[in-house]
Amino acid sequence: MSGPHLIGTSALVDGRLLQDEQEVAIAEGPLEEMLRGLYQTLTLDYPKFHKMDAVSKLGLLLTEPLVRMAREHGADITNDMAIAGMGRSGCSTTDQEHWRVRTATGLASPAVFVYTLPNIGLGEITIRHKVFGPSVCLLADRPDAELFWNTMRCFHERDGTAWAICYWSDIFADRYEAKAVLIGPGSGRPLDQRMLRTLFDIPT
Amino acid sequence: MTISIGAPHVITPLGHDLATTLEAMREGRCAIAPTPVAPDLGGSLPAAAIPQGPWDGPSRTVDLAARAITRIWDQVDRGARGSGRWRWVLATTKGDIHELEHGDPEAAWLPAFGERVARKAGLDHDPIIISNACISGTLAIKHAADLVALDVCDHVLVVGIDVLSDFVLSGFTALHALSARPCRPFDNDRDGISLGEAAAALIVTRDPNIFTHGPLATYLGGGMGNDANHISGPSRTGEGLYRAVQAAFRSAAIGPGDVDHVNAHGTGSVYNDNMEAIAFGRCGVAQVGLNSYKGYFGHTLGAAGTVETAIALQGLREGVLLASLGATDTSAYPDLRVMHRSEPTQGRTLLKTSSGFGGCNAAIILRT
Numbered sequence: 001m002s003g004p005h006l007i008g009t010s011a012l013v014d015g016r017l018l019q020d021e022q023e024v025a026i027a028e029g030p031l032e033e034m035l036r037g038l039y040q041t042l043t044l045d046y047p048k049f050h051k052m053d054a055v056s057k058l059g060l061l062l063t064e065p066l067v068r069m070a071r072e073h074g075a076d077i078t079n080d081m082a083i084a085g086m087g088r089s090g091c092s093t094t095d096q097e098h099w100r101v102r103t104a105t106g107l108a109s110p111a112v113f114v115y116t117l118p119n120i121g122l123g124e125i126t127i128r129h130k131v132f133g134p135s136v137c138l139l140a141d142r143p144d145a146e147l148f149w150n151t152m153r154c155f156h157e158r159d160g161t162a163w164a165i166c167y168w169s170d171i172f173a174d175r176y177e178a179k180a181v182l183i184g185p186g187s188g189r190p191l192d193q194r195m196l197r198t199l200f201d202i203p204t
Numbered sequence: 205m206t207i208s209i210g211a212p213h214v215i216t217p218l219g220h221d222l223a224t225t226l227e228a229m230r231e232g233r234c235a236i237a238p239t240p241v242a243p244d245l246g247g248s249l250p251a252a253a254i255p256q257g258p259w260d261g262p263s264r265t266v267d268l269a270a271r272a273i274t275r276i277w278d279q280v281d282r283g284a285r286g287s288g289r290w291r292w293v294l295a296t297t298k299g300d301i302h303e304l305e306h307g308d309p310e311a312a313w314l315p316a317f318g319e320r321v322a323r324k325a326g327l328d329h330d331p332i333i334i335s336n337a338c339i340s341g342t343l344a345i346k347h348a349a350d351l352v353a354l355d356v357c358d359h360v361l362v363v364g365i366d367v368l369s370d371f372v373l374s375g376f377t378a379l380h381a382l383s384a385r386p387c388r389p390f391d392n393d394r395d396g397i398s399l400g401e402a403a404a405a406l407i408v409t410r411d412p413n414i415f416t417h418g419p420l421a422t423y424l425g426g427g428m429g430n431d432a433n434h435i436s437g438p439s440r441t442g443e444g445l446y447r448a449v450q451a452a453f454r455s456a457a458i459g460p461g462d463v464d465h466v467n468a469h470g471t472g473s474v475y476n477d478n479m480e481a482i483a484f485g486r487c488g489v490a491q492v493g494l495n496s497y498k499g500y501f502g503h504t505l506g507a508a509g510t511v512e513t514a515i516a517l518q519g520l521r522e523g524v525l526l527a528s529l530g531a532t533d534t535s536a537y538p539d540l541r542v543m544h545r546s547e548p549t550q551g552r553t554l555l556k557t558s559s560g561f562g563g564c565n566a567a568i569i570l571r572t
Contacts, residue, residue, distance in 0.1 A: 078432075089313050090335065095301070095371075096309050102374050106244035113375035114436045114561065117297055118314070118335040123562025126430040132447055134428035135564065136343065139314040139333040147332060154350040159428070159451065172310075 004156055004164070005188035008069045009199060012062055012178035017042075019065040031174050035061065046128060051111070053094040055171045056121035058178050059085060060128060066165050066182040067129050075184060081163040082155035083122060083135040084148060087170040090118035090139055121169070134159050143168040143179070143200035149193040152183055168200055207349050208412040208419035209570060211279035212514035213272050214404040217252035217501040221275070226518055228500075229526050230546060235501045236386035236398045242370055245377055250386055251368055252400035252502035261324065265300040266317070269365040270324035272403040276361070280407065284414035288358035291351060294318050294331035295344035295364040297506040301371045321363070331363070337560030338469070339428075340364065341404070341509025346426035346568050348408035359409040364510030367401040372505070379436070387472030387503070388530030389496035390481070390542045394472045400502025404511035421517045421554070421570040424458065427451025431563035438475050442483025444565040445557060449487045452555070452567040460488035463569070464551025465525055467516040469559045470496020471503055472530065476559065481537045489555060495543040499529030509558045509566065516554050520572045525549045 011018045015034050017025040027037025035057045039049055042064060049057060063083075070077060094115045102108045114120065119137035126135060134155060138147060148166045155161045167180035181199055183191055196202075213221060217235035218228040228235075239251040259267040273292075277285060299317035303309070310316065318331045334344045341364035348360035376382050376399060383396030412419040429447030431439035439445075453459060466489055468480050484490045497512050504511055519526055527546045534542040552572045559565045 088315060089310075092304075092309050092313060095304055095312065098375065099304055099371060102371070108374040108378035110375075110378045113378055116371075116375065117337045117561050119337050119560075119562045119564065120435050122336075123430070123435045123564065126432045126563060127434065130432045132430050132432050132444065134451075135336075135430055136334060136347065136428075137336050139318075139335055141315045141330070150351060150354070150356050151347075153354055153356075154347065157354060158350045158455070160454075 004152060004183045004191045005186055006191045006195060007073060007182040007184045007188045008066055010062055010065045010180045012058065017061060024065055031176060052124055053091065053115040055091055055093065055169060056115065056124045058171060058176060059121040059167065059169045060124055062167055062169055062178045062180050063125050063165055066180055069182055070163055070184065073184060075163045078130045078132055080133065080161055081131050082133045082159060082161040083125060083131060084138060084151045084164065084166045085122040086138040086140055086143065086168050087118065088141060089170055089172045091116055091120065093171055133161050143202050145193050145197040145200060145202050148196050205353060205410060207352050207423040208409050209421050209423055210407055210415035210419040211276040212406040212420055212518065213275040214402060214511045214514050215254055215268055215272055216402045216511060217254050217400055220257055222514060222518055226515060230524065232527065232529060234386050234499065234529060241373055245374060249373060249382060250384065250398050252398065253368055254401055263300050263320065265302065265365065265367050266320045266324050268367065268403040269321045269363055272405040273325040273361065273363055276405045276407060279416055281414050281416055290359050290361065291357045292327060292331045292361040292363065293344045293348050294321065294333045295340035295506050295510055297335060297337055297340060297366055298369065298372060301369050305369065305371055335506065336564050337562050338505055338508055339558040339560040339564050339566040340506035341511065342513065342556060342558040342566040342568055343428060344510065345408060345513060346428065346566060349423045349426060352408055352410050358411065359407055361405060361407055362510055363405045364507035365403045366505040366507045368399060373399060381473060383472060386530060387498050389470030389472045389498050390477050390528060390531045390534050390537060392533045392536045394474060394477060397471045397473050398498065398502040400504045402501065402504035402507040402511040404507055404514055406510065406514055420521065421572045424569040424571055425452050425456030426568040427455060428566045433563055435563065436561050438479035438559065442479045442486060444563055445480060445483035445559055446486045448565040448567040449483065449557065452569050456569040458569065462553055463489050463492050463555045464549065464553045465516065465520060466492050466494040466555045467512055468494055468496050468557055470498055470528065472498055481540050485539055490539045491541050493525045493541055493543050495526055495528035513556050516556060517570060517572055520549065520552060520554060523548050
């Protein structure tokens with residue numbers, strides 16, 4: 001198995017979904033409207049999207065270009081792909097919505113409650129793309145290059161998966177952050193921790 | 205490289221340490237009892253709460269986690285704590301969600317919770333936080349072992365914690381997932397889960413000599429797999445769990461015939477236990493003595509994998525396979541060897557599995 005290489009990147013900045021720094025979709029408006037606009041622009045045709053909470057939608061849109069890219073490179077998404085998701089506030093926005101409904105009505109909404117786990121967005125990505133391989137949901141104050149690097153090594157050297165997506169996504173109030181990298185074998189740039197630090201804009 | 209696990213400490217609804225908890229389980233005691241909840245949830249629900257203790261400070265949750273950590277140092281050689289490369293992994297689903305209930309959502313963010321636990325426990329760095337629903341505790345042990353195997357560090361302190369809260373109880377009530385009586389994993393009449401709470405800590409290390417009482421077990425391997433099917437419903441084929449166990453077998457370089465005991469997830473929900481039965485059949489371990497601990501102290505969510513691993517290993521060390529409490533009629537699973545009563549064992553090899561919302565599954569294999 002060859003060492004890990006950087007195959008591609010994606011990011012969502014100011015309503016622009018970028019793949020390798022090139023715009024692939026753009027949408028405007030408040031967060032939910034913007035996410036819906038990106039979904040339409042990408043013509044995903046995935047009705048489950050509309051049931052998801054915002055942070056799950058964000059993760060799904062962010063990783064969509066990278067999964068497509070992996071397929072174009074011949075990756076076996078189902079059996080040979082791992083995913084590490086990382087965020088700061090987890091599903092806090094949904095937690096607050098669950099608690100608002102709970103206290104306002106005396107009852108909880110099952111449709112909201114099932115999204116009050118930080119890893120559900122990751123689960124949605126595995127469901128959409130039939131990823132049976134390993135995945136881990138990590139929480140940290142800020143993107144952590146060492147944690148991404150070590151986790152990616154675990155996937156590669158311990159679990160034996162050749163392909164991995166590492167992403168940072170976070171939503172709190174109307175602020176969002178979303179960046180992702182696709183790592184795989186072959187002919188890209190050999191990956192190291194310093195490169196991850198640069199890609200995720202982590203100060204040295 | 206040999207990877208060892210040891211210095212376990214657990215705080216459960218059955219006791220404030222591992223010996224007390226295991227003794228209560230050997231006696232067949234169930235900690236799931238009517239527990240006061242908000243009037244609009246019925247005023248009382250069956251759940252398993254940690255008994256009153258010396259927990260102090262502004263947060264009981266932080267204090268429980270910190271006490272689980274500080275108690276492990278009694279079992280570690282004095283010199284080891286200050287030498288070598290240490291990491292610590294925190295496994296939880298909701299951390300201190302009471303902070304959100306009290307109006308401070310940012311204090312409920314898991315990194316903030318991890319910082320408070322570190323401060324309270326006297327740890328000088330923040331944790332790696334794994335929040336993969338109900339597999340968090342098992343996955344944390346796997347991740348810790350992987351970090352040691354990759355020479356990222358020498359020792360990893362693994363901590364699992366989740367506590368009862370209105371936040372979670374109201375959610376599971378809304379899902380109609382709670383049983384009106386103590387849960388009965390793998391029993392024909394099971395009808396839902398019981399929630400519990402626990403804090404547990406243990407150490408994963410490359411150096412078995414750091415433990416004053418010796419290591420509890422050797423870590424042989426682990427795996428993780430996704431159902432890729434539904435965020436809150438288990439796979440009908442057990443695909444993710446099957447893949448997780450197969451990956452664990454490959455990693456441990458053993459086969460199903462080498463497993464002496466399966467400590468399953470076994471929540472007591474109709475669909476989860478069905479899924480596990482199918483997966484264990486596919487994996488070839490259906491005839492291995494199997495139990496779930498949820499009938500003793502409920503489902504402790506992100507803590508479950510850590511606390512249940514510690515108990516299962518200590519049970520093997522003491523030569524006992526514990527009964528799967530609540531499983532009296534398992535005739536729907538004629539091929540599955542559910543432990544109806546506790547039995548002595550010479551077995552040493554444990555397969556521990558967990559499954560969770562999001563469709564995630566983890567399996568680890570350890571030998572005492």
